Amino acid sequence: MSTPDEVGLRALLLLALAGDNAAYAAFLGHVGGRLRSYYRRRVAAFPDDAEDLVQEAMLAIHNQRHSYRSEQPVTAWLYAIARYKLIDALRARSAHAAVIEPLDDDEGAGMASSEPEVDEARRDLLALVETLADRFRLPIVHVKIEGLSVAETARLTGMSESAVKVGIHRGLKELAKRARGSS
């Protein structure tokens, strides 16, 4: 199944809004693919989150499907919702990052990273992480990407545990800001 362009997507959505279930299923299928590549590129370090975000954005698209204006590009509408959900998630994450320990299960991460496009997306986020200052970058790399505990990271980097937590918290905020800027 090839991915339809703007015109094809729009036609499917307009049919769906008029009550065509099959068109809607096809529309959501294509939207899922677009959302997946959008989120994998942006939250590559958290592959589990990418699929959660795909579903969350899809649910938002479903709930707000009445908000599409037919004279507007479908893709502009889709990506505005996708971006809103991404910022929401990053904000929630940065608010909790200092409290919540990483809970990425290794199995899921290993499976996901076996796909080439995920690897590529992971490199994109790593490149963005590399631009952060050390006090943000090291805590994020060790805790969020390598999966070390806060205490281990503190020992490894010589930072205090609270500095590591603050670094994650503020670093993710900064990362969210930069991801937003580059989107």
Add this chain to the structure above:
Amino acid sequence: MRTEELVAMLARGPVAADIHTTERCLGMAAAAGAGVAALSAFAILGVRPDLAWMLQHPAFWIKLAFPATLALAAFAASCRMARPGARLGVTRVALVGPIVVVLVVAWLALLSASPGERIALVAGHTALECVVSVGLLALPVFAAAFVALRRLAPTRPRAAGALAGLLGGGIAATVYAFHCDEMQAPFVAVWYSLGMSIPVLIGATLGPRLLRWA
């Protein structure tokens, strides 16, 4: 749940949607809020006794048209901001136009007045009452528009909040014009604008916090 299962589930139910939901929700909010604002204004402040005379006076219509056109522009712009990815477009002109017109009219009025009268033309004698009343009368529409926007999909919550504030302020000032006995354009340009800017600022502040949707 796997994403394919989610797609199947969502596509199974009724999928048709009313594409005018945005206008309907915000329209009902504006109408209900305007009703409450008008009833409160007429009950508490009252209407000018010389309304019949006033209706024939062009100055009254300028005073009425300024906030009313701003409210209409704010409504159109809010509807756009309630939809993901939509741009303000031509509504920008509608938002700026009334302000420019009233400033020009006020400026001309000040130029044609003698220097001694100018302060009085701006200051009037009910400035504080005007600002406070417009700020308070904006509340019903403001609150109703926020409730409506939370059900819609504003992706720029600060702009959406500010526009909900302008919608409330515009309607409030329109209602207040029936009570206000100041007829001079400079007064309207300064104090009506100030009154309307209160809900705009509050809306811009509260928007990012309150206008979350799923």
